Amino acid sequence: MNHSITIQSGDVQLSGVLQYPDLHRETRGTRKYPIVVICHGFIGNRIGTDRLFVEAAERLTAQGYLVLRFDYGGCGESTGDYGSGGLDALIEQTRTVLDYVSGLDLVDLDRIILLGHSLGGAVAVLTAARDARVKSLVMWAPVAHPYMDIRNIIGTKAIEEIELTGKSDHMHYELTKRFTDSLAEYQPLTELRGYTGDVLIVHGTADTVIPVDYCFLYQKMFWLRKEGSCDKEVILQADHTFSSKAAREQTFDITLRWIDALGKRRSDWSLWTI
Structure with a gap:
């Protein structure tokens, strides 16, 4: 079951979809459900390339998870101008979405999961480092060096234009100097130390947008923390958006197994008393 929502974040209205698992009548209103909040990437939207996030949400809800997909300001159906803000705006909008999900009666507050793809992966970890409500973190092909990675996407000519005139048009998005300066x-690689929860990183070897080496670099940095685990999975021949059927199925299966295992571990520990 899908429910369209609008979340006010400052002067921006974030458009989203809250997707429910099959709620059994006998537990409706009493059971708490884990929720996965999906953070899309640079100039993306809540649907995802080739319906990546739609398909992910369908798999997750089929396994009993609530899912919230939303458009960042200026993307998809949300109001605002994506390029006029910076990463600080994206982090703040993500935290506003966390405010919303934390107020839902159906949500298990101990199982709020952020799932971020590409730049959304960097935004997710930066948010998690600032917000203790994020209990688990899933990063698909995450950006590790925001300025360098986005520069490689939009090109050095666009960066030079921004430095010279204060803005540049990229695929009809007006990117400003505030945006690039914030990148x-x-x-993320140093700020992640502020997050103490468990992490899963999934990356493809055929990713030509964000280097697969980041997967190993992120895991190394997460391992240096005093708390929290970090698992990684590298998918052979998977591109940046896991576009092949095989790569996408692997990505979903890996993600579901991981978050299911976390839930089981939490359930097992709850049976112990001191």
């Missing part, structure tokens, strides 16, 4: 200010 340089945030360092």
Whole structure:
């Protein structure tokens, strides 16, 4: 069951979809459900390339998870101008979405999961480092060096234009100097130390947008924390959006197994008393 929602974040209205699992009548209103909040990437939307996030949500809800997909400001059906803000705006919008899900009676507050893809992966970890409500983190092909990675996507000519005139048009998005400056200010690989929860990283070897080496670099940095585990899975021949049927199925299966295992571990521990 899908429910269209609008979440106010400052002067921006975030458009989203809250998707429910099959709620059994006898547990409706009493059972708490884990929720997965999906953070899309650079100039993306809640549908995802080739329906990546739609298909992910369908798999997740079929296994008993609530899922919230939303468009960042200026993307999809949300209001605002994506390029006029910076990573700070994306982090704040993500935290506003967490405010919303935390207020839902059906949500298990101990099982709020952020799933971020590409730049959304960097936004997710930066948010998790600032917000203790994020209990688990899933990163698909995550950006590790925001300024360098986005520069490689939009091109050095666009960066030069932004430095010279203060803005540049990229695929009809007007990117401003505030946006590019903010990319340089945030360092996910060092700031991740503020997050103490468990992490899963999934990346493809055929990713030509974000290097698969980031998967190993992120895991190394997460391992240096005093708390929290980090698992990684590298999918052979998978591209940046896991576009092949085989790569997509692997990505979904790996993600579901991982978050299911976390839930089982939590359930097992709850049976112990001291």
